[in-house]
Amino acid sequence: MIVTFDLFSALTDSRTGGSAVFADLAARRGWDRTGVELYDHWDRHNKGLQRTARPPVTFSELSRQALARTYDEFGLGQGTVEVDLATIEESVPEWPLWPDVADGVRAVAAEHRTGILSNVDDALARTTRAARLVEPELLLTSQRLGAYKPSEQIYRRAAATVAPDRLVHVAASARDVRGALEAGITTVRLVRRGHAVDAEGPQPSLEVEEAADLPGVLQTL
Template sequence: MIVTFDLFSALTDTRTGASRTFAAIAAERGWDLSGETAYDTWDGHNKVLQREARPPTGFREVSRTALEAAYADLGLDPALAPSDLARLHETIPDWPLWRDVAAGVAAVAGLDRVTGVGLLSNVDDDLARLTRAHALVDPDLVLSSQRLGAFKPSAEIYTRAVDAVAPARLVHVAASARDVRGALEAGITAVRLARPGHVVDPTGPRPPHEVRDATELAAVVDGL
């Protein structure tokens, strides 16, 4: 069994990490704008564009277009988006993991039934390597949108992930509504890890397995 984790919701407190950078940028430019508002506006555009994106469009291009749209919504100059995105990416190593992540991932990796733990994420490979979560997983099991040529929540990324780890069984730990729904609709065994700000899609399938702390994952995975 291979267990993958969502990188930017299940493992990383992305909103806190990225909001700090946006707050610093806003302070330097004298913008009356909170880091959280900037992040939430950008994240909303990211989700829309990732749903529509197809190769050869990459993660960076989607993120840049989303930030340009977010700045336009906020009355800011979209021309600033490329340099601000580069600065945002530079701060990825500082984005915090959720407090339960290190122990939770280690416990899953230590199960006899689990032959590897990895990531399944909308991300470029080099950016994944900058995250604190990368050190906790097998680098050969970083199943990125760049590697798989598809974006969540498209079914393609999930079916290609299954093919990438075959003949092992894939279990995916997800937090966001679209990731939980996407994995379940693709027929993958999914465990929902509840995180602040994330809910289950009310129009999608209900996750049969759910935990509120990553340290509870090992028991659930071992019982699958």
């Protein structure tokens, strides 16, 4: 069995990490906005753009467009978009994992091959703390697979890459859970603060509260 994890919801507390760098940017620029406000708007625009984007448009380019839209919304101007995006991307290696991730992923890796399935460029994926916990050859990115979540294509191409009948995906966000299930991928929902299931989509039959519970659930498959 090959188990992939979503990078920026299931493994990484991206809202905490991203909000911290946005708070620092706001303080340096003298903006009357919180880091959480800026991160949440940037994240929303990122996800919106990913719904229609297709590689070779890069994750970095989508992030730049999302940042430009965020700054427009808040009237912050466009003069610092490029340099601020570089600062955000350079901060990603410091974004924290959820507290249960390191031990939980290692427990899964003791029994199964493990990887990451994420809307991200290869180079950025390799810088994350989560990348150190999985097999490098199983960093399955939008850049590598030629599609972005929530398109069913990224899940189907991931399965075709690693073995269609052996892939299990661990997801936390509503769109990731729904996308994987709609693609016919065996999916385990890992409950994370701030994420819920899409009420209009298929419902996961497998769900865990902590990453430490994953090995037991995987044994049943």
